[in-house]
Amino acid sequence: MSASSLLDLFESGGGAEKKGTYVEVVLPLPLAKLYTYSVPFHLKEWLQKGVRVEVQLGRQGRYAGLVYSITEEKPAYQTRPIISVLDDFPVVTEEQFRLWEWMSTYYLCSMGELMAAALPAGLKLAGESKLLLAENYEAKPWMQLHQELPGDEALVIEQLQKKRELSLSDIQRMLKLKSVHKLVKSLLDKQLVQLKEELQERYKPKMEDWVALAPPYELNNPSSIKEAFDVIGSRAHKQIDTLMAFMQLGREQKEVRKKELYERAKIDSALLKKLVDKGIFSIYQKELSRLDDYDGEAEGNYALSEQQQQAYESCLQHFADKKAVLLHGVTGSGKTQVFVELMEHYIGQGQQVLYLLPEIALTAQIVGRLQKHFGDQILVYHSKFNNNERVEIWRAVQEGVPIILGARSALLLPFQSLGLILVDEEHDPSYKQQDPAPRYNARDTAVFMAHLHGANILLGSATPSLESYQNALEEKYALVQLDQRFGGLALPKIEIVDLGEQQREKRMHGIFSGHLLDALKETLANGEQAILFQNRRGYAPLYRCKSCGWTTECKDCDVSLTYHKYSNNLRCHYCGYQRSLPKSCDACGSHELEIIGFGTEKIEDELQIFLPDARLERMDWDTVRGKNGHDRLINRFADGQIDVLIGTQMVTKGLDFDNVGLVAVLSADQMLQFPDFRANERAFQLMTQVAGRAGRKKKQGRVLIQAYQAEHEILREVLQHNFQQFQQRELAERRSFKYPPFQRLIKIQFKHKKRDQLLMAAEWGAKFLQSRLGDRVLGPAEPSISRVRTYYLMDLLIKLGRGGKSLRAAKDKIRDMQELLRQKDGLSGLRVVIDVDPY
Template sequence: MEDLFAHSYPGTSAKTLFADVILPVPIPKWFTYKVEREFQDRIGIGYRVMVRFGNTKILTGIVARVHQKAPEAYLAKPLLDVLDDFPVVNALQIKFWNWMASYYCCHIGEVMHAALPSGLKLSTESRVQVHPDFDPEAPGFPMDERELLVLETLAKHDEMKVEQFEQLLPGKISHKIIKSLLTKGAVLLYESVREKYSPKTEQRIRLAQQYLAEKGLLQELFAQLKGKQKQEEVLLKYLQVLPVFQKPEQNTGGIVKSVLIDHGCSPSSIDTLVKKGILEAFKVTISRFDELETGQDQVELSPLQQQTLEEIQRQFQEKQTLLLQGITGSGKTEIYIQLIKEVLESGSQVLLLLPEIALTTHLVFRLKKVFGSKMGVFHSKYSDNERVEVWQGVLSGRFNFIIGVRSSLFLPFDSLGLVIVDEEHEPSYKQFDPAPRFQARDAAIMLAWMHQAKTLLGSATPAFESFYNAQTGKYGYVSLEKRYGNAELPYFHLADILADKKKNLLKLDFTRILREKIQEALNKQEQVLIFQNRRGYAPYLSCEECGWIPECEHCDVSLTYHQYQEELRCHYCGFKEKLPKACPACGSHKITTVGVGTERIEENLSLLFPEARIARMDLDTTRSKYGYQRILEDFGAGNVDILVGTQMITKGLDFDKVSLVGVVDADRILYFPDFRSGERAFQQITQVAGRAGRREKTGDVVIQTRRPDQLIFRQIMAGDYRGFYQQELRERKQFFYPPFVKNIKITTKHKDVKTAEQAALHLKNLLASIEAKKILLGPEKSLIGKIKNLYLFELWIKLEKSVSVQEQFKVQLMEAIRTLQGDRKFRPVRFLIDVDPF
């Protein structure tokens, strides 16, 4: 394995070479292919190759190693093609993929599939053409009208996609007709392979060079065009927009064709001048991203921020990872900017991780002013082509600074100097499905270590694991405990839902104090944020007569009512059905909503405050690429008085006019069945409270609860993170929870409930024999026992924190699962391993 990351083998063209290729399949090994002579000078680590996998599949693979040893177990197939002129993946990335596969108990092919943008993978599509030996005049099989229609259409084209025939013939009939024509030997069906990525181009126009060489030729040209007014207008407009005689070099680049059209020139006249050779048409590849100048905005630090920055720099000399705990509104972003500037000036790269796209909209605009076009943005709302351009921008050095969500960890960095993980406590950093089920914060620390870079974790309410590591000296630690400028911390109010209900003061789910505070803010023309971590109109419907509750046909969950679409929807599998007019169980029309979602809160607010302009920000309203941006721009411009939202509104938003934050149902977060529920409640409520009163004004926060006597609410109101941490830590130590143990959750999934349970039981028995300090819990039916018609059982492992013990245990765990999958009975069972589950 010593030549694992050797790049190439010069001077070996006379020898037979083989390439170990990583393929995007869930199989725990590389695949060896023979390198034909024509590719031997063009291949190395990190090149994309096209290979045949099995009998029919064509896949994109990444070369992990080039060597001269043929595989012993099988005859190596030849590579079909090398797709690149230079590597698109570097050796450090492959090393990172290997670590991720090992740590998170998955296969490197699954990591590669997650890492590469879709635009860098080949796609195959079925195409049809007329068989070259087919003679329509020859006697043979009779053709019906639909088959003749297909053949007539194909006669007009060299080839067509299978999908295109669906426009000719309805539904599944087109596939039957093509199958029939295949049987009769009239057509050929084949797979066409194409690259998904295509660069963005624009059509440009320029004056033919000979007319610049001699001015006399141009005068003759205008004489020839006399009477041809539209063509003359095109030429005059070109010379007006681009003064090529004063600056001849500008003619080479020409102007965009649409500019002439926008100035009133006729497209057909432009084309005529091109045909005559007077103008030249050509295409240029352009970026999909706007070019901005660097340094439009300068950042000045307060004395406290400068002191914090110097302390971070001092601790970075001794520690590779550092936790910055800064209260909401303390100005962590300004400190990030100074650190990023210093690293970029040293010639290294920087990655700033954010938990969700919602944050990128607000921060990108601000950071673009400082870093201009040297900064790239990478997130899932980008198109395939845009993501490939960012990837190539990092490869080429165009982007030295990337701001993005967890997937940006996979970009081809080669000289990272700093990784910043903002809001590092956020559960959004956890990838749940599909594999790899990684924690982006932890993976970022490992990525930085591989690059010998520094990692800065930033949060007002750090994750317990991070704070524990800082307190025990594994990480450095710096705190920032004052808000930036003269901003004051908000004033908290606890609203007792049950007390107001008894006194008949609860109206449409809002307590008296929250209604009064909203009205007060509206009177002052200030803005309000209302937080409820549940989308939809209501969690579920129920019949008042018999108690019937509509449930998903494929999952063990009730259907959520969405009023705007007038439908019931499953948030796990996407199943939908129309709202019933009567109870299907007893026929009663007394069907009522139970619980509160963001849709219902939006409606209730419009009834309570009809004069207010209200908007909603949740998964349903932000599905489009610019959904977040539009809502936040409206809110920032003052076009929205009240913004209702899920956890999206708790992160990083900074608006001057927000004076009130309302938490509709704090109990929903606090009493969720998870050992982290207290930690989550403290973090979410503290974060959303931080949006209130961000400048000189003191804001208000109203927390609605049925249990105002809970200690955690007093700790949140006092900002007593350390007190809450110490209390929770004692309980976690007593009952063996992180940060004192390593948690691994294994879920078995199968369409038969007994098979799923038996697979989990057999696995537990195999794991019990492994020598390690551990606690095995379960198997138990999952909290949601059935999803998409598959039954789920969970097995939890609490493992000692020794790195060597964990590594050995994971190897034996994977071996135990392979043993079970060798049993015919358990072969169809899916085993999902989640290391560090949230």
């Protein structure tokens, strides 16, 4: 403490009046409650809500916890003192705490789980955290270290030079310090060390070269430009052209990529070097998110079409009434453009915009488009960033960066002046987090969050979720529609190919109907591209014995293994288990084994036989796993280097290509048969979305859907682009069978490695809840996949009315059940997973 603050203390009559003898602290752990610590006198003045404090938790070690409240009330138990205060300013805002409270109540998770999900690892130091030297650190002699650093820091670095890694507890022991967090934070800030987990998720930033005028030349200063031309001299024509090209680009956009200058001026690096040597240009590097190497056409400042303009204006009107808006715009109607205008509007007023996308890696194209438009006003947040970068983004958001673009977890950032939230592709199931807790739906949470910040919210989709659509029908949300494609193009023409009929007429060629092969050939002959969709990766989903029907199953999960031809093995798509192909049937010993069904790999394989000259590529988790794999494929397809793109649902997500003449769904049946009350909705959305990739720019596209159930109502509705009929029929069914959006569901999953114990626990839990909530509790029942990663599973389903009261009552009972199960003997190893609004 400095002398002056001592003096202040003295003058204010000492510490006796200081408030805050105890603090409630959130720890980044799945603990049911908050912990109270006492505050030593000398730390009181540093305390405020939202700062981190270092505390000891049982024998588990030390953690950085968050001050949730400051109180005079002494808890019933003996408290420990906090060890140190880590921040000068709160790292978590008041709104964030309120959002966490809401989420923990609604989704039945703990504040600690929310803290763990929200805070970047660098803000969550714990005793077991391991420290390494920074990657570019060069070892220094002892003497030099001690000259440059305070004694303790030098010692730590010296040790690290010898030992490679140290845990925070090691350091604490070594230095005999009470608290190491301040020291570690200082080393982190100096970028001398890094936390170990960063290495595991190492993300190499990508650097790209940009070109600027070297000082003193300035684009907006004509006399300086004239000077530049003089320096070049009148005979160096190519160099003059290059400067002109640069000026053109510089007027179109804020900064100029080297690559773009090369293209525009048709020059190479040798020529640019000449201009750099003459002092006309300088080159600088900028770190780009790996997402923005999409090189589509530059997104200029398009004027909105009349329909887009109307949509934009009615959004603003509804926003003025504080209404959430559902923007239902058909595929290719230019929803993104409306978003852009709205974003401009809000950042123009100095407010922040949060743009949510379902899966950021799969929407790189949109990210690229927006980055081109907004430049460095936009920050992208996603899980591939390393810890330092995440901390940086956290701080940038706190400092008010205008636009944040991210997947669901971007919702947990510390916004200061949030004005607008956009939820793009709002129907997408990946807005729901499955594992671990918090199991939240980012779309629904965003609606609450907007309310919390007094911000506006827009949900956009070509195929709105029935939840959101019902809200619009009930006028909880305002509905704004775009029913035309941009540029007046017609929606694609869809045909259903009846596979039964094709088979009877002997027109099937393996998995392809004659119809589809003809259409593919015609498309390619026209110089157009095609997309083939099959929602299953791998070669074939079943490897089966011909004589007894035995199939190869995962040893840890209750699913059959998928055959992957490329790696020539069998794999579990639930846990990743792999095994080689069995030579014979395990059950009957027969050597005749066959593969059944097909995935993307087989489509690629067989299609090449029919289209020997076509350039085929596959896009699924197996092919995009590498860094940038997805972007590379998208770019090559956009560039026309690929004729046919074969993929899983990845090919449906918001992609925008100019030259796709044909889209085909290889097998609709599998989607329609899926045992889930959302199967129809999912199927409608997937097919409409993938169909929507056809014919977006030049002429009407064509779509073929292969199916055995050719008469299925969903197919008819997709065929007619009839969202209204789909929505009416499906909502009526949901209403009569008491499913969402008319009822709420809570799924409780019991997991145990021993089946007997699992059954006991599930039965007990069911009885407990049934005696309190009656027949709203269904089960326990074995889910269709009853064992995953060595855990046996049993499900309970609770159906509740939409009223808040019954929901709260039910949640209380569930918490009680959880607590009692925790205390029960003989049930260790039981896990209870609660999923509110499961997807």
